[in-house]
Amino acid sequence: MKFSVSRDALLKPLQLVAGVVEKRQTLPVLANVLLQLSGRELSLTGTDLEVEIVARLAVGEVELEGELTVPARKLLDICRSLPDGAELHLERDGERLVLRSGRSRFQLSTLPAADFPNQEEASAQTQFEIAQGEIHRLIEATGFAMAQQDVRYYLNGLLLECRPQQLRAVATDGHRLALCDRDAPGLNVSAPVQAIVPRKGVLELGRLLEDSEVLAQVVLGNNHIRVACGQFTFTSKLVDGKFPDYERVLPRDTGNVVYADRQELRQAFSRAAILSNEKYRGVRLQLAEGLLQIVANNPEQEEAEEQLEVDYVGEPLEIGFNVSYLLDVTSAIHSDQIRISLADANSSALLQQPEEGDALYVIMPMRL
Numbered sequence: 001m002k003f004s005v006s007r008d009a010l011l012k013p014l015q016l017v018a019g020v021v022e023k024r025q026t027l028p029v030l031a032n033v034l035l036q037l038s039g040r041e042l043s044l045t046g047t048d049l050e051v052e053i054v055a056r057l058a059v060g061e062v063e064l065e066g067e068l069t070v071p072a073r074k075l076l077d078i079c080r081s082l083p084d085g086a087e088l089h090l091e092r093d094g095e096r097l098v099l100r101s102g103r104s105r106f107q108l109s110t111l112p113a114a115d116f117p118n119q120e121e122a123s124a125q126t127q128f129e130i131a132q133g134e135i136h137r138l139i140e141a142t143g144f145a146m147a148q149q150d151v152r153y154y155l156n157g158l159l160l161e162c163r164p165q166q167l168r169a170v171a172t173d174g175h176r177l178a179l180c181d182r183d184a185p186g187l188n189v190s191a192p193v194q195a196i197v198p199r200k201g202v203l204e205l206g207r208l209l210e211d212s213e214v215l216a217q218v219v220l221g222n223n224h225i226r227v228a229c230g231q232f233t234f235t236s237k238l239v240d241g242k243f244p245d246y247e248r249v250l251p252r253d254t255g256n257v258v259y260a261d262r263q264e265l266r267q268a269f270s271r272a273a274i275l276s277n278e279k280y281r282g283v284r285l286q287l288a289e290g291l292l293q294i295v296a297n298n299p300e301q302e303e304a305e306e307q308l309e310v311d312y313v314g315e316p317l318e319i320g321f322n323v324s325y326l327l328d329v330t331s332a333i334h335s336d337q338i339r340i341s342l343a344d345a346n347s348s349a350l351l352q353q354p355e356e357g358d359a360l361y362v363i364m365p366m367r368l
Contacts (some may be wrong), residue, residue, distance in 0.1 A: 001037055001066030005059040007086040007101070010077050013055035014230065017046035018072040020053050020204055029115045032069035036113070037062065045116070046072055050120050051201045054233040060087075066112040069098050078106055086221065096171065105352035116193030118212040119224075119235050125241050126162050126193050126220040132209045133228055134182040135216060138169035139206040141180035141359040144328045146199050154241030156241035158202045162193040175248060176325045178332070180359040195220050196243055208234055249362060251350045257356060258287065259311035262338040265292075268306040268331035272296040273323045282326050284366045287317040287342075296323065319345045320368035329361045 015250050017033055025031045034045040040062055044055045083089070089100045092110070099106045099186075139158070147155035150173065161168040167184040170177065197205070203260040205227060209216065216229035227234045272283050276296040286293040287310075294306040319342065329351050330338065341350040345365065 001035070001068060001090070001092040001097075002063040003037055003042070003059050004044065004061040004089050005057070006089060007079055007082050007088055008084060009057055009059075010065070010199050012268065013044055013057050013231070014072075014076050014079055014206055015153065017044045017053050017055050018076045019207060019209055020046040020048055020051050020200075021072040022048045023073070024294045025220070029069055030117070030280050032111055032116070032267045033072040033075065034069045034113055034116045035069065036067040037065045040066070042337060046309060047117060047119070048200075048209045049117060050198060050237050051104060051204055052235040053204065054172075054235075056231045057321060062357070064092075066092060068097060068110045069113055070093060070108045070110055074108060075099075080116050089154055094254070096315065124219045124221055126189060127218070128162070128166060128183075128186045128188070129137075129215045129217050132216045133211045133213060134167065134184065135218075135227070135362055136206065136209045137358070138167065138180050139202055141332055142169045142171040142178035142334065143202050143360075145171040145173060145178035146202065147353055150174070151343045153197055154239055157196045157198045157239045159243045159246070160197060160220075160225070162189050162195075164189055166234065172244070172249075175364050176297060176328075177246060177362040178329075178359065179246065179361075182358060186352075193220065194243060195225055196239035196241060197225055197236055198239050201225070201234075205234055205236070208232055218332055226328075249348065250360075251341065251343060251348050251362065254343050254347075254350055255316055256287070256312070256314045256342040256344075258292065258340040258342070260292065260308060260340070262333060262340055264308055265338060266327065268294055268308055268328050269323055269330065272304045272306050273327065275302045276323050280366070281322045282320050282366045283323040283326070284318060284320050284368055287312055287314070287319075289316075317342060317345060319349070321363055322364040322366055325363045332359065332361070333357070 036043040042057050042059045086101045090099050097108045097110050159170040168181050170179045214225050219226040223238050225236050272294045277298045283296045292308045292310045297303040333355040336352045339354045348362050349362050
């Protein structure tokens with residue numbers, strides 16, 4: 001293997017691929033990135049056996065094709081530290097990869113490409129094309145509600161539900177739920193198809209996709225999802241489990257409706273959160289006609305109080321919530337106004353855009 005490539009062309013693909021590689025690995029080869037040079041195309045592959053990203057780029061001068069694996073972090077750190085516009089010359093020398101640039105020279109250890117795990121090609125159940133921006137929006141609108149290291153392993157991921165002409169994403173950690181629908185004209189299924197993408201896969205896919213109209217090809221199999229877009233191919237194993245029946249927790253009868261300025265509400269929550277209990281993060285919402293009062297206090301007997309004018313007509317109501325959940329939702333909704341629907345002090349709240357939005361959020365109350 002012997003070729004030249006510009007530092008700027010290599011850096012972004014290498015960053016995306018190295019993002020998958022775990023720092024602590026049971027197999028030494030998993031700390032490496034696989035380099036495969038064929039013709040003028042260089043493929044970079046990184047995997048942790050659950051998620052795999054392949055990036056392809058055109059290189060300059062090629063003298064000898066080949067394949068090998070090198071430590072991902074070290075190669076990335078070297079590329080980052082070299083100046084913009086630098087030209088890299090890479091050459092295999094026995095068991096080493098020699099990288100030269102200007103007056104710099106680096107020798108990296110290698111491992112055989114044959115030792116690198118290969119993602120098997122699985123049969124496709126569902127296949128469709130959708131704009132990258134649509135998947136990006138689904139992840140942005142719901143990803144924050146995924147559980148982290150929950151014993152109910154199926155909650156540590158994002159449910160993708162393929163419906164006729166529509167792609168839905170649902171995430172929940174048991175205390176809150178986020179749901180978002182986007183149109184997918186290329187999606188032809190007779191009945192809903194569900195797949196749970198693991199948390200790490202969702203975060204990597206969110207980094208990979210751009211908010212653009214460029215089409216991505218999505219392939220869903222029995223135990224994997226593959227998304228191919230431009231010069232990248234993303235593959236992830238699916239979580240083997242059954243996602244809870246999320247439609248049962250969507251509030252149906254919510255008699256009390258509040259309309260508020262989203263930005264004002266978010267800022268009030270942010271200020272109140274400063275003096276909330278650091279462990280439980282609870283705040284009390286006290287509703288009266290035309291007025292919302294937000295109260296937070298902590299074990300040090302400190303208290304924050306915020307008052308907002310809101311559009312609310314109904315009985316006085318007091319209810320407690322985790323302020324972090326409220327802040328997440330007020331960040332995820334992009335409209336000027338926000339609609340909060342409540343039944344009573346013991347029922348979940350439904351938050352969404354006042355007009356026809358693509359997402360809705362459910363937050364369970366707290367006892368304070």
